[in-house]
Amino acid sequence: MSRTVYVNGAYLPEEEAKVSIFDRGFLMSDAVYEVTSVLGGKLIDFAGHATRLARSLNELDMAAPCSDDALLAIHRELIARNDLDEGMIYLQVTRGNPGDRDFVFPGPEVAPTLVLFTQAKPGLADNPTAKVGIKVISIDDIRWGRRDIKTVQLLYPSMGKMMAKKAGADDAWLVEDGFVTEGTSNNAYIVKDGKIITRNLGTDILHGITRAAVLRFAREAQMEVEERPFTIEEAQAADEAFFTSASAFVMPVVEIDGAAVGAGTPGRVAARLREIYLDESRKAAI
Numbered sequence: 001m002s003r004t005v006y007v008n009g010a011y012l013p014e015e016e017a018k019v020s021i022f023d024r025g026f027l028m029s030d031a032v033y034e035v036t037s038v039l040g041g042k043l044i045d046f047a048g049h050a051t052r053l054a055r056s057l058n059e060l061d062m063a064a065p066c067s068d069d070a071l072l073a074i075h076r077e078l079i080a081r082n083d084l085d086e087g088m089i090y091l092q093v094t095r096g097n098p099g100d101r102d103f104v105f106p107g108p109e110v111a112p113t114l115v116l117f118t119q120a121k122p123g124l125a126d127n128p129t130a131k132v133g134i135k136v137i138s139i140d141d142i143r144w145g146r147r148d149i150k151t152v153q154l155l156y157p158s159m160g161k162m163m164a165k166k167a168g169a170d171d172a173w174l175v176e177d178g179f180v181t182e183g184t185s186n187n188a189y190i191v192k193d194g195k196i197i198t199r200n201l202g203t204d205i206l207h208g209i210t211r212a213a214v215l216r217f218a219r220e221a222q223m224e225v226e227e228r229p230f231t232i233e234e235a236q237a238a239d240e241a242f243f244t245s246a247s248a249f250v251m252p253v254v255e256i257d258g259a260a261v262g263a264g265t266p267g268r269v270a271a272r273l274r275e276i277y278l279d280e281s282r283k284a285a286i
Ligand code: PMP
Pocket: 035, 182, 183, 184, 185, 186, 187, 205, 206, 207, 208, 209, 210, 211, 244, 245, 246, 247
């Protein structure tokens, strides 16, 4: 059955949804996005995603397509129309369609393009992969310097995932100046002697909404957290490794560049954080 998607004010069957070939999202990757998880038909951390979207738009001098309340209403309408129980809602805002190709930003007469669609993922929370963990390889981080802005420039992350696949792994961690920045589509962590270590925020990583929640829950549970860069060698010698993202929640990493992390099985800290994150997020879902 076809999905109902949202494009610029209209709810349409996916086959009928259209965006112009002159849209700057298409021609210039001049667009930002958000992915919000849905569990039990409710949105996980909508406020966090709306706040980060506003920040991304602001950093790029891009107009907001509508209010946060209107965005929430669209998310809820899509959940209802698609009968979505578990999965994600993808949202993208572009600088719109100026009617031709031009590097110069259009003026305020050009409205932003707003697109949203659902992705049903039954079993998202009970993902069996979380019980076995995943394998990562390390690759050079050659992305642009404003990774704190959630743009749709996802070619290198896609290439990274393909490199991982080719190497028999599941994903890649990106390394810059000898230190791990983040995963291709997630934030990276290690655990050593009970301490959770993850890179500090800056322009070199995305400020993960799941990261913020998981670190808050960890501190509330009296776990020690240190925000600083770490190397691949340190990660390989750690007791545990894991990553976080809105759609994978907390995911154990059991192998890095062919070396087992800890016992080579998901660690206790990652498992506990996943449990707390899912419990608390479900309680706070709207
Ligand atoms: N870093 C990158 C590069 C990402 O693409 C993502 C997921 N979009 C994340 C981190 C995790 O962010 P979040 O927890 O908000 O999904």
